[in-house]
Amino acid sequence: MTGNERFAAVDARSHHALFSDEHEQLRAEVRLFVEKELLPHAPRWEKEEAFPREVFERLGELGLLGLKFSPRFGGEDDVVADAVVTEELARCGSGGVAAAIGAHKDLAALYLARFGTEDQQERWLRPSVEGRLIGGLALTEPDAGSDLAALRTSARRDGDDWILSGTKTFVTNGAWADFLIVGANTGSSSRDRDLTLFVLDPDAVGVSRRRIRMLGWRPSQTGEVHLDSVRIPDSHRLGEEGSGFYAIMRSLGWERLVMALGAVSGASLTYDIAKKYALARTAFGRPVAKFQVWRHRFAEMASKIEAARALTYSALRLVAEGEEAREQVAMAKLYSSRVALDVADECVQIHGGYGYVTEFSAERALRDARLGPIGGGTSEIMKEIIGRGLGI
Amino acid sequence: MVGAPRRYAPAMSWPFAREHAELRASIRSFVERELAPRADEWEAAGDFPDEVFRRMGELGYLGLSYPEKYGGGGGDYLCQIVLAEEMSGCGSGGVAMAVAVQTDMAVPPILKFGTEEQKRRYLVPAVKGEKIFCLGISEPDAGSDVAGIRTVAKKVEGGWVVNGQKLWITNGRRADCMTLVAKTDRDAGHHGISLFVVESTTPGFEVRRTLDKLGMHTSDTAEISFTDMFLPDDALLGREGEGFYNISWELQGERLVGAAGAIAGARRTLDAAVAYARQRETFGQAIGKHQAVRHMLAEVATEIEAARQLVYLAAWKVNRGEYPVREISMAKLLTGETAWKAADTAMQVFGGHGYAMESPIQRAWRDARLIRIGGGTDEIMRDVIGRMEGL
Numbered sequence: 001m002t003g004n005e006r007f008a009a010v011d012a013r014s015h016h017a018l019f020s021d022e023h024e025q026l027r028a029e030v031r032l033f034v035e036k037e038l039l040p041h042a043p044r045w046e047k048e049e050a051f052p053r054e055v056f057e058r059l060g061e062l063g064l065l066g067l068k069f070s071p072r073f074g075g076e077d078d079v080v081a082d083a084v085v086t087e088e089l090a091r092c093g094s095g096g097v098a099a100a101i102g103a104h105k106d107l108a109a110l111y112l113a114r115f116g117t118e119d120q121q122e123r124w125l126r127p128s129v130e131g132r133l134i135g136g137l138a139l140t141e142p143d144a145g146s147d148l149a150a151l152r153t154s155a156r157r158d159g160d161d162w163i164l165s166g167t168k169t170f171v172t173n174g175a176w177a178d179f180l181i182v183g184a185n186t187g188s189s190s191r192d193r194d195l196t197l198f199v200l201d202p203d204a205v206g207v208s209r210r211r212i213r214m215l216g217w218r219p220s221q222t223g224e225v226h227l228d229s230v231r232i233p234d235s236h237r238l239g240e241e242g243s244g245f246y247a248i249m250r251s252l253g254w255e256r257l258v259m260a261l262g263a264v265s266g267a268s269l270t271y272d273i274a275k276k277y278a279l280a281r282t283a284f285g286r287p288v289a290k291f292q293v294w295r296h297r298f299a300e301m302a303s304k305i306e307a308a309r310a311l312t313y314s315a316l317r318l319v320a321e322g323e324e325a326r327e328q329v330a331m332a333k334l335y336s337s338r339v340a341l342d343v344a345d346e347c348v349q350i351h352g353g354y355g356y357v358t359e360f361s362a363e364r365a366l367r368d369a370r371l372g373p374i375g376g377g378t379s380e381i382m383k384e385i386i387g388r389g390l391g392i
Numbered sequence: 393m394v395g396a397p398r399r400y401a402p403a404m405s406w407p408f409a410r411e412h413a414e415l416r417a418s419i420r421s422f423v424e425r426e427l428a429p430r431a432d433e434w435e436a437a438g439d440f441p442d443e444v445f446r447r448m449g450e451l452g453y454l455g456l457s458y459p460e461k462y463g464g465g466g467g468d469y470l471c472q473i474v475l476a477e478e479m480s481g482c483g484s485g486g487v488a489m490a491v492a493v494q495t496d497m498a499v500p501p502i503l504k505f506g507t508e509e510q511k512r513r514y515l516v517p518a519v520k521g522e523k524i525f526c527l528g529i530s531e532p533d534a535g536s537d538v539a540g541i542r543t544v545a546k547k548v549e550g551g552w553v554v555n556g557q558k559l560w561i562t563n564g565r566r567a568d569c570m571t572l573v574a575k576t577d578r579d580a581g582h583h584g585i586s587l588f589v590v591e592s593t594t595p596g597f598e599v600r601r602t603l604d605k606l607g608m609h610t611s612d613t614a615e616i617s618f619t620d621m622f623l624p625d626d627a628l629l630g631r632e633g634e635g636f637y638n639i640s641w642e643l644q645g646e647r648l649v650g651a652a653g654a655i656a657g658a659r660r661t662l663d664a665a666v667a668y669a670r671q672r673e674t675f676g677q678a679i680g681k682h683q684a685v686r687h688m689l690a691e692v693a694t695e696i697e698a699a700r701q702l703v704y705l706a707a708w709k710v711n712r713g714e715y716p717v718r719e720i721s722m723a724k725l726l727t728g729e730t731a732w733k734a735a736d737t738a739m740q741v742f743g744g745h746g747y748a749m750e751s752p753i754q755r756a757w758r759d760a761r762l763i764r765i766g767g768g769t770d771e772i773m774r775d776v777i778g779r780m781e782g783l
Binding site for chain 2: 016017275278279289290292294295296298299300302303304306307308310311313314317328331334335380382383384386387389390391392
């Protein structure tokens with residue numbers, strides 16, 4: 001309409017200032033892997049609400065689980081490369097599979113890399129990066145999530161051991177993890193010195209766990225973990241006694257950033273699926289996409305996805321430069337998860353009845369996207385953080 | 393949270409370099425000292441003096457990214473973004489817009505498409521602020537549908553004779569020159585449009601009236617008519633018949649600079665609302681401590697930051713020589729929506745104090761409403777984006 005057709009649109013999805021040619025090459029490789037080895041199986045895994053642990057082994061083989069870690073563990077100390085992997089895994093056709101891998105590489109393994117001793121890293125991090133062990137992070141409890149000071153799981157000293165009791169819930173990978181990072185109250189006087197992290201062997205005596213069935217993220221093996229006087233040796237303590245609160249505070253940002261990256265990438269894929277359908281499906285003699293209302297709704301979606309991507313990349317850039325960027329990350333997570341949910345809802349809408357049936361991926365995308373504004377700190381918590389950043 | 397308010401956006405550099413930060417500091421100081429203090433007076437008068445152009449020319453702000461041989465600063469495109477962002481601090485949308493029409497809308501086509509002679513005659517004085525420019529695209533019945541314009545330039549011996557009228561012309565009354573879009577071949581559609589540089593003293597060039605508007609009060613917005621206006625051959629800007637494509641190029645810069653100014657203005661409005669929310673108390677505490685207000689402001693802050701990063705992405709692409717129509721259109725659309733939401737949210741936080749005509753908030757609210765209309769409406773942006781998405 002303005003003669004711009006003669007200028008091909010530059011695809012913002014590549015060539016962004018953050019990514020080098022090596023990153024783009026990595027992206028292409030991971031995308032190929034996802035399309036060949038994950039995407040075709042996703043519908044079955046969704047139906048079975050499970051996926052094989054060989055996926056982790058395969059990712060380990062390909063060297064995709066530890067790119068942000070030190071070369072000692074096969075990594076490259078490169079958070080941007082790691083972010084590329086996260087973005088591409090989000091296109092696997094199952095939010096649950098992507099989340100399970102994320103909980104392993106971006107939570108459990110990250111805590112070990114940041115706070116573990118050399119022995120602990122040899123024992124859990126190395127096999128995690130190789131995909132031989134599956135990890136998870138168990139912080140949330142039935143009555144406390146972002147309000148860390150309200151956590152009730154207790155750890156009391158008994159000689160050289162610790163005795164843990166309490167219940168952890170909404171633990172991604174919780175039902176099948178080989179180890180779990182657990183936050184427990186070691187009961188010192190000050191609130192933010194109460195929390196200590198431990199590495200829990202789920203086969204230890206006194207541990208019982210169960211799957212939690214969820215609206216979305218179905219293959220993710222999310223579970224509740226009950227600890228009934230579980231004995232843990234002091235060598236399983238992660239970091240100093242009482243350092244858990246700061247460790248968590250330092251690591252929540254990466255979790256949120258990963259969620260933002262996944263939301264943008266997932267929204268982008270969902271958008272493409274919706275667009276493809278809108279161009280193929282005709283009504284009243286023309287493709288649905290050619291009705292102005294839908295063209296404009298797609299334009300709005302595309303713009304918001306691009307803004308979410310730009311915001312998320314700005315946060316990633318700051319984090320890669322070593323900043324905490326708490327508000328920027330909170331904004332990225334708040335905005336991207338909202339956009340992803342809106343896009344998924346529009347995708348269902350454009351599909352009409354087909355959007356509502358389980359044979360198509362639209363309803364799955366909508367269910368999966370609904371977790372975005374909840375997990376890793378709700379949208380309301382994000383607004384508290386942003387508000388505090390504003391000085392109010 | 394105690395102590396001074398932290399800026400909600402961390403001090404981010406990308407995509408700017410240290411030189412941009414220095415430029416930003418000097419423009420900011422100029423705006424704070426020489427423009428902002430007079431904003432109320434100018435708003436009341438519905439006008440501001442031409443002297444502002446000359447002063448900005450003197451300081452080099454009208455030609456930041458133009459080549460030095462035409463008196464410009466030789467900077468990169470990001471300097472224009474810095475200028476737009478800082479001008480939003482002048483307290484009067486109309487002043488910022490008038491300057492942007494000069495620096496980023498009417499004059500760039502002369503550099504891009506003009507002959508050496510035209511650059512010497514028009515670009516050099518425009519950069520100095522000695523010639524004020526306006527841009528003549530819109531008409532009573534045609535705006536973004538540029539091919540629908542009716543102003544006609546008919547070829548005659550030694551030049552062209554122009555008849556028609558233009559509407560919504562920012563700087564129209566005060567302008568010394570106009571970059572004009574006219575039809576040179578009625579039957580050639582998109583290929584029948586050409587650009588001209590017109591001096592406003594040309595016989596037949598008449599400012600019919602200026603328009604009262606909801607906002608942008610300091611900007612003069614004119615209706616201009618051309619009656620048998622003779623233009624010599626050398627008034628043609630660029631090649632005959634390429635005006636449509638050339639003005640499409642111009643619109644990209646117009647939209648991106650508009651977006652940058654809009655979102656920077658939205659941040660300022662938000663900052664004012666936050667400052668007010670920290671200080672005004674209800675029911676025994678600052679209203680910002682009421683969670684509903686805090687979350688409202690947090691949400692707007694987030695949308696502003698997202699739109700701002702999109703502006704930066706588009707600007708970064710322009711700066712490296714790309715022509716990112718898609719990202720520019722998206723940035724224009726989202727900044728317009730967001731600036732409007734930010735202004736309305738600020739109005740809500742200020743309550744009666746925002747609604748009173750003595751408040752800068754109502755002015756920001758009125759000024760912000762234009763962004764969704766000028767430079768291509770929201771609906772045009774969605775159409776452009778939708779088509780680029782293949783829909």
